[in-house]
Amino acid sequence: MSIGDLFLLAVGLSMDALAVAICKGLSVQKLKLKHALIVGLYFGGFQAGMPLIGYFLGKQFESYITSIDHWIAFVLLTIIGINMIRESCSCAEELNDSFSPKTMLPMAVATSIDALAIGVTFAFLKVNIGAAVSFIGIITFVLSAVGVYLGNIFGAKYKSKAELVGGIVLIFMGTKILVEHLGLWEKFLSLF
Numbered sequence: 297m298s299i300g301d302l303f304l305l306a307v308g309l310s311m312d313a314l315a316v317a318i319c320k321g322l323s324v325q326k327l328k329l330k331h332a333l334i335v336g337l338y339f340g341g342f343q344a345g346m347p348l349i350g351y352f353l354g355k356q357f358e359s360y361i362t363s364i365d366h367w368i369a370f371v372l373l374t375i376i377g378i379n380m381i382r383e384s385c386s387c388a389e390e391l392n393d394s395f396s397p398k399t400m401l402p403m404a405v406a407t408s409i410d411a412l413a414i415g416v417t418f419a420f421l422k423v424n425i426g427a428a429v430s431f432i433g434i435i436t437f438v439l440s441a442v443g444v445y446l447g448n449i450f451g452a453k454y455k456s457k458a459e460l461v462g463g464i465v466l467i468f469m470g471t472k473i474l475v476e477h478l479g480l481w482e483k484f485l486s487l488f
Contacts, residue, residue: 297421297422297423301472302427302428302432303431304465304468305428305465305469306431306432306436307435307439308377308461308463308465308469309343309410309411309414309432309436310339310343310432310435310436310440311439311461311463312410313339313340313343313407313408313436314439314440314442314443315383316339316403316407316440316443317335317336317439317440317442317443317447318443318444320335320393320395320443320447321443321444321445322447323393325393327445327448330395331444332440332441332444333441335400335441336436336437336438336440336441336444338403339403339404339407339437339440340437340440341404341433341437342404342405342407342408342411343407343411343433343436344429344432344433344434344436345433346411346412346415347414347425347429348415348425348429349412350411350412350413350417350419351415351416351423351425351429352415353415354415354418355419357419358420366474366477367474368416368420369417369470369473369474370470370471370474371470372413372414372417373467373473374466374470374471376414376466377463377467381463381464381467382463383463415429
């Protein structure tokens with residue numbers, strides 16, 4: 297997986313966290329830097345940790361499913377992407393202006409479950425797991441921290457767009473993995 301692929305994947309995964317960060321920003325009357333840092337650390341930390349857990353779980357089963365690993369990556373990324381697109385069309389959730397661990401922990405886990413599944417697919421692909429989880433964590437941290445500010449300034453206007461873009465990117469990445477593995481791109485180009 298190239299750096300460009302990892303960047304796209306990280307951005308796609310972070311869109312869920314960005315959408316929730318926008319809502320957190322919307323809920324705050326007087327935004328402080330510490331609010332953005334708290335959201336960024338929770339979301340970025342969990343988005344980095346979950347793929348690592350998924351990677352080690354996937355490595356346990358790698359020898360059993362190597363022949364269908366590309367299909368697993370395609371299916372997981374497509375399901376996650378479709379779910380994000382579906383969520384982008386749903387009604388707004390209740391706003392909570394608390395930044396306590398009791399509030400932030402469930403949100404961080406909920407927005408990073410997708411990353412756990414991505415980590416499983418990393419186990420079957422040629423991925424430098426250290427670079428991948430660092431990339432995902434840093435990009436999610438930055439986008440989440442910025443999202444808090446965007447939410448505070450612009451409101452919920454961009455929440456659904458962020459989830460929609462994230463879902464499309466993940467579906468694209470899953471399709472790309474499948475097309476590359478099956479050699480469909482080369483077959484298509486050989487027609488010309």
